[in-house]
Amino acid sequence: MIEVRDLTKRYGDKLAVDGLSFQVRPGRITGFLGPNGAGKSTTMRLILGLDAPTGGQASVNGRPYRLLAAPLREAGSLLEARAVHGGRTAYHHLLYLAQSNGIDRRRIAEVLDLVGLAAVAGRRAKGFSLGMSQRLGIAAALLGDPGVLILDEPVNGLDTDGIRWIRGLLKSLAAQGRTVFLSSHLMSEMELTADHLIVIGQGRLIADIGMRQFIERNSYPFTLVRSPQPDRLTAVLQESGAQVRLDPDGALRISGIDTAMIGDIANAHHVPLHELTARLDSLEDVYTRMTGVSVEYRGGTGITSAGLPAPGNQE
Numbered sequence: 352m353i354e355v356r357d358l359t360k361r362y363g364d365k366l367a368v369d370g371l372s373f374q375v376r377p378g379r380i381t382g383f384l385g386p387n388g389a390g391k392s393t394t395m396r397l398i399l400g401l402d403a404p405t406g407g408q409a410s411v412n413g414r415p416y417r418l419l420a421a422p423l424r425e426a427g428s429l430l431e432a433r434a435v436h437g438g439r440t441a442y443h444h445l446l447y448l449a450q451s452n453g454i455d456r457r458r459i460a461e462v463l464d465l466v467g468l469a470a471v472a473g474r475r476a477k478g479f480s481l482g483m484s485q486r487l488g489i490a491a492a493l494l495g496d497p498g499v500l501i502l503d504e505p506v507n508g509l510d511t512d513g514i515r516w517i518r519g520l521l522k523s524l525a526a527q528g529r530t531v532f533l534s535s536h537l538m539s540e541m542e543l544t545a546d547h548l549i550v551i552g553q554g555r556l557i558a559d560i561g562m563r564q565f566i567e568r569n570s571y572p573f574t575l576v577r578s579p580q581p582d583r584l585t586a587v588l589q590e591s592g593a594q595v596r597l598d599p600d601g602a603l604r605i606s607g608i609d610t611a612m613i614g615d616i617a618n619a620h621h622v623p624l625h626e627l628t629a630r631l632d633s634l635e636d637v638y639t640r641m642t643g644v645s646v647e648y649r650g651g652t653g654i655t656s657a658g659l660p661a662p663g664n665q666e
């Protein structure tokens with residue numbers, strides 16, 4: 352469990368983190384979202400004791416990180432994958448970390464195997480691709496078999512296989528009851544990976560909410576329809592008050608009337624349908640609207656974690 356209470360960090364006259372409070376709970380993947388410069392990395396660094404807060408507290412398993420007796424056994428982290436001593440081999444990088452944290456060296460082979468680097472354990476890290484460096488960073492994070500994982504942009508620069516691999520790994524770690532906290536700018540990936548979201552803007556909390564709830568509450572629902580007679584269908588639906596938009600691939604996006612009614616109208620007019628699907632916005636659509644609002648938030652529109660704006664009130 353990670354807990355952040357009234358956390359504040361000021362750099363000169365820049366308030367990077369501004370009175371932030373939230374908890375990251377075990378057994379699920381919590382995504383940490385916010386535009387560039389929102390304060391995500393700073394928050395993660397404060398949780399990991401790499402920087403001192405100007406105010407407030409951050410704790411891991413109930414204690415500030417720097418007071419944990421065996422930090423790598425409680426919380427593993429990946430902040431910058433390239434922050435590895437390039438002259439060391441993958442094995443020696445992990446050996447150094449294991450020895451300085453009292454971790455049995457037999458664990459090194461286990462984590463190298465887990466991240467798929469066993470075959471290159473003897474190679475120097477400076478020759479590693481970005482994907483291999485990310486895997487080594489994850490091996491280091493898992494070395495102490497910690498209950499808490501804090502990962503800043505773990506899929507940054509990875510190819511599709513690497514992204515899918517991390518997704519599967521994080522899901523299995525959360526299913527084992529671990530606390531997984533990760534940031535990413537890849538919304539489609541976050542939508543597939545995270546169960547819960549913490550969204551910040553300009554150092555302040557915008558939302559602390561389940562993924563499904565976040566999308567459902569803030570979506571503009573629509574129905575996707577395909578028909579071999581799109582013009583006729585458009586005409587009869589518009590007569591019933593629907594708004595119809597043609598997608599580039601020929602599908603119709605229909606809002607203003609519900610999915611069952613669309614089916615009934617098409618049937619009544621003998622217009623064949625090849626697809627009829629109720630849809631919600633993607634996380635990216637919702638997030639883009641939300642963080643657009645976060646700029647206004649500073650001007651006092653009053654959006655809080657407790658009261659997310661209804662879609663109709665956001666524009």
Ligand SMILES: Nc1ncnc2c1ncn2[C@@H]1O[C@H](COP(=O)(O)OP(=O)(O)OP(=O)(O)O)[C@@H](O)[C@H]1O
Nearest residue numbers: 362365366367385386387388389390391392393394
């Ligand atoms: N060491 C520092 N000294 C001065 N300002 C800093 C420092 N670290 C971060 N900042 C500033 O604090 C703000 C928050 O930065 P931070 O890197 O935490 O944001 P972020 O949400 O992680 O952004 P990104 O998505 O771009 O990584 C930014 O305005 C940044 O310029």
